[in-house]
Amino acid sequence: MxxxxxxxxxxxxxxxxxxxxxxxxxxxxxxxxxxxxxxxxxxxxxxxxxxxxxxxxxxxxxxxxxxxxxxxxxxxxxxxxxxxxxxxxxxxxxxxxxxxxxxxxxSIGAHMLFILAEKAAGLINSAIQYDIMVNEYHHKLKKDSPSGTALTIAEKIINKSELKSEIVTDRLDRAIEPHELHVGSVRGGAIPGTHTVTLDSTADTIEIKHTARNxxxxxxxxxxxxxxxxxxxxxxxxxxxxxxxxxx
Ligand SMILES: NC(=O)c1ccc[n+]([C@@H]2O[C@H](COP(=O)([O-])OP(=O)(O)OC[C@H]3O[C@@H](n4cnc5c(N)ncnc54)[C@H](O)[C@@H]3O)[C@@H](O)[C@H]2O)c1
The missing domain is CATH 3.40.50.720 (NAD(P)-binding Rossmann-like Domain)
Incomplete structure (x- = not known):
């Protein structure tokens, strides 16, 4: 072309x-x-x-x-x-x-993460011992939080999940409610963008992680x-x- x-x-x-x-x-x-x-x-x-x-x-x-x-x-x-x-x-x-x-x-990798996050949210509808949460890391110059990508992931999870219905991005000074999906943000260094979806039960942890290099x-x-x-x-x-x- x-x-x-x-x-x-x-x-x-x-x-x-x-x-x-x-x-x-x-x-x-x-x-x-x-x-x-x-x-x-x-x-x-x-x-x-x-x-x-x-x-x-x-x-x-x-x-x-x-x-x-x-x-x-x-x-x-x-x-x-x-x-x-x-x-x-x-x-x-x-x-x-x-x-x-x-x-x-x-980014095709980011879209693969969206698809995997949605799938994970669907799986825990039948495996209710698991909770789900999202976290993202970005470089110290980024001016907004959470990232647009983290919000897209959270929306995909909310759309699919029977448990989660509200995205919470604030610092919590209380126990999280079961229907709340926590989206955390960390800023520092030169990280181009790392997003993790974590599924957690008392027995184990599953992490789905996308790390952009550039x-x-x-x-x-x-x-x-x-x-x-x-x-x-x-x-x-x-x-x-x-x-x-x-x-x-
Ligand atoms: N969709 C995506 O996947 C994705 C990924 C990264 C960045 N972006 C977006 O792409 C854009 C550029 O990002 P970047 O990191 O290269 O920014 P950048 O600041 O490095 O470059 C932007 C360039 O566009 C030029 N520009 C401004 N107005 C223009 C116009 N009317 N016509 C042609 N050029 C013009 C600027 O002079 C500058 O050189 C931003 O809107 C950014 O948010 C989108």
Whole structure:
């Protein structure tokens, strides 16, 4: 594929290296900071492109979506921070007959953890001697807690569990109620992101743990998604690609 990279920051650089390692060509890099080949997106940059991968900031999410759809180029968008505009962008893509996939987490490993967490929550509906909890570690510069990934895991557990119905992220100065799912957060060091789901009984402990080493998992997922999107039309979520490729 010939791929235009929009947003040439930490993710854009990693995406370029994954694209090259899989034998794809770079049609160009767009970044207003001057870090890329072009400072703004223009329709002619997509003339010879098969796909565009965007991990940028959300300020031009609509303008970019219009350009991608009009050019008939498959767009993979990992840019976050535009949740409230999802329906608007879906409308743009569908009205113009475009191809667009968005996702707040392109890591296939993280999605495998979501699936495993959901499965674990279902298992303890029949093995009621087990309790379930979630914990996450992130680097000392992270400004929010819990992580979005930890919250997604917790929501998957709540949806599946007959025991747990409320997510609790605070420090507890009391015993936890059986229906509460505790999600803990620890900050320090340079940890890119570690998430653990723990099942515990008086007899044993089971841990399901995802440890991100770097941003490579997100970048690889976006490139595989671009390959999957070739020849398709419509507005997709990353979950559409992941569930088909994992066969779940
Ligand atoms: N969906 C996922 O799996 C996932 C994973 C990691 C990061 N992200 C998101 O991807 C985005 C980029 O992350 P990052 O770590 O590379 O950040 P970064 O700060 O390293 O890079 C962002 C780059 O985008 C550029 N940019 C800003 N506005 C732009 C525009 N309109 N067009 C093109 N480029 C523009 C900036 O100049 C910067 O170079 C963020 O929204 C982040 O939350 C998503």
């Amino acid at each position: 010939n791929v235009l990279i929009v947003g040439y920051g930490r993710m854009g650089h990693m995406i370029e290296s994954i694209l090259r390692s899989r034998g794809h060509n770079i049609a160009g890099r767009v970044d207003p900071s001057g870090a890329g080949d072009y400072e703004s997106l223009r329709p002619d940059l997509l003339k010879d492109a098969d796909a565009v991968i965007e991990f940028a900031l959300p300020s031009s999410i609509r303008e970019n979506a219009e350009i991608y759809a009009d050019a008939g180029v498959a767009a993979i968008v990992g840019t976050t921070g535009w949740d409230a505009r999802r329906d608007e962008i879906k409308g743009v893509i569908e009205d113009r007959g475009g191809t667009y996939m968005w996702g707040s987490n392109f 941003r490579e998992g997100f970048a690889l997922g976006s490139v595989l998604a671009a390959e999957w999107l070739q020849g398709k039309k419509g507005f997709f979520r990353v979950e559409d690609f992941i569930s088909e490729s994992l066969g779940v």
